[in-house]
Amino acid sequence: MVSEIQQKREQFVLRCFACKTEFRIDDYGKFYRCLKCGNLLEIKRIADLSSSKSPHAIASYGVWNYFDLIPLWNKSNIVSLSEGGTPLIECRNLARSFGLKSLHVKFEGLNPTGSFKDRGMTVGVSKAKELGYKIAMCASTGNTSASLSAYTARAQIRCIVLVPKGKIAMGKMAQAIAYGAEIYQVEGNFDDSLRVASEICERDNKILLLNSLNPFRIEGQKTVSFEIVEQLGGSMPDFVVLPVGNGGNITAAWKGFSEIFEDGLGGLLGNQLGKTPPMMIGVQAEGAAPIARAFKEGRKDSIEPILNPQTEASAINIGSPISWMKALAAIYDSGGLADSVSDEEIFSAQKLLASREGLFVEPASATPIAYLARIASARSDEFDQMKDSVIACICTGSGLKDPNALLKGVKPDQIQTISADTKSLEKVLA
Numbered sequence: 255m256v257s258e259i260q261q262k263r264e265q266f267v268l269r270c271f272a273c274k275t276e277f278r279i280d281d282y283g284k285f286y287r288c289l290k291c292g293n294l295l296e297i298k299r300i301a302d303l304s305s306s307k308s309p310h311a312i313a314s315y316g317v318w319n320y321f322d323l324i325p326l327w328n329k330s331n332i333v334s335l336s337e338g339g340t341p342l343i344e345c346r347n348l349a350r351s352f353g354l355k356s357l358h359v360k361f362e363g364l365n366p367t368g369s370f371k372d373r374g375m376t377v378g379v380s381k382a383k384e385l386g387y388k389i390a391m392c393a394s395t396g397n398t399s400a401s402l403s404a405y406t407a408r409a410q411i412r413c414i415v416l417v418p419k420g421k422i423a424m425g426k427m428a429q430a431i432a433y434g435a436e437i438y439q440v441e442g443n444f445d446d447s448l449r450v451a452s453e454i455c456e457r458d459n460k461i462l463l464l465n466s467l468n469p470f471r472i473e474g475q476k477t478v479s480f481e482i483v484e485q486l487g488g489s490m491p492d493f494v495v496l497p498v499g500n501g502g503n504i505t506a507a508w509k510g511f512s513e514i515f516e517d518g519l520g521g522l523l524g525n526q527l528g529k530t531p532p533m534m535i536g537v538q539a540e541g542a543a544p545i546a547r548a549f550k551e552g553r554k555d556s557i558e559p560i561l562n563p564q565t566e567a568s569a570i571n572i573g574s575p576i577s578w579m580k581a582l583a584a585i586y587d588s589g590g591l592a593d594s595v596s597d598e599e600i601f602s603a604q605k606l607l608a609s610r611e612g613l614f615v616e617p618a619s620a621t622p623i624a625y626l627a628r629i630a631s632a633r634s635d636e637f638d639q640m641k642d643s644v645i646a647c648i649c650t651g652s653g654l655k656d657p658n659a660l661l662k663g664v665k666p667d668q669i670q671t672i673s674a675d676t677k678s679l680e681k682v683l684a
């Protein structure tokens with residue numbers, strides 16, 4: 255058993271995303287950035303698995319289905335709520351009205367705490383347990399705090415969350431309270447909350463920071479791509495459209511597809527040899543779109559943060575995305591693009607997805623549909639490129655997380671009151 259653990263440890267390295275300096279993986283938490291150049295760290299699997307056995311060893315479905323591809327050494331440290339294994343739903347009604355051939359939604363709102371964050375958090379908290387941490391912390395616009403507090407409750411690790419005051423959806427706040435997190439509201443926005451959390455965790459090595467700059471989170475989240483390829487019958491989609499806030503999601507999804515393509519996982523996951531990874535399309539809200547702006551300006555190595563980000567899609571109300579460098583790399587390396595949509599387009603796409611396909615997602619999750627609706631109605635060049643392709647949208651969270659955002663747009667006379675008799679009902683139905 256010991257040798258098996260040692261063997262796995264040797265298959266992964268912790269390294270700088272920018273300068274590629276390597277560090278010992280189990281030292282993570284003593285530092286969060288490259289000790290040489292200060293950039294974010296990533297985990298790279300260096301073993302060639304092309305001739306190894308199937309990774310389907312531990313669970314019948316979900317994140318831990320891919321245990322061999324995740325840098326956790328000991329299975330006994332797994333902290334799980336059966337996350338992942340979410341459906342990939344073909345949206346024929348929407349595809350028809352947009353004029354697209356093949357449109358799918360990976361509905362991540364069906365994870366245990368209602369968002370995609372659970373994929374990363376099961377790995378992040380399992381690793382915290384493996385490294386012996388007793389306290390975990392995050393800054394959050396809501397979903398991260400809900401997810402972290404659920405997994406730490408299960409692991410019985412103390413959980414501290416920082417949220418921007420007045421900028422977090424009610425459902426998400428209720429979750430963190432229920433799971434027993436210690437919650438502090440920061441007078442400022444998400445970016446301020448993350449700055450404070452990072453500074454404390456860098457100073458106090460007893461607290462592990464579990465924001466998406468934590469590369470173990472990315473390692474769990476990348477499994478969304480493994481599942482999409484499996485659900486498409488072992489084939490890559492042509493385009494993946496997803497919301498972008500802090501940049502961790504697009505980073506992880508791209509890492510998953512790249513690993514399938516480059517690292518010899520093709521055989522394991524059944525990817526048709528030679529089919530290239532999808533083009534990644536990151537969609538932001540207009541009031542919080544520093545990555546979309548950098549892309550439009552053709553920048554690769556810098557972004558201009560937005561000091562006062564403003565969007566009702568609270569999950570992506572982030573002006574200074576911590577993973578911007580990785581997110582831009584995902585977009586450029588995949589030949590994809592970044593764009594932004596207005597709050598009005600977001601809310602209309604949210605209603606469209608719910609009323610045409612029966613999928614109720616939170617506002618941020620509707621950004622991919624808003625983007626597709628726009629290019630479809632404009633019949634733009636992007637639309638021409640996509641219309642005969644296989645498109646997968648990653649819809650990150652459940653609509654039940656943030657009912658107020660939707661109800662705000664409901665007109666007072668939209669729901670009529672009637673007397674308790676059939677005549678009254680007949681009258682309004684006529």
Ligand SMILES: [Zn+2]
Binds near residue numbers: 274290
């Ligand atoms: Zn470096």
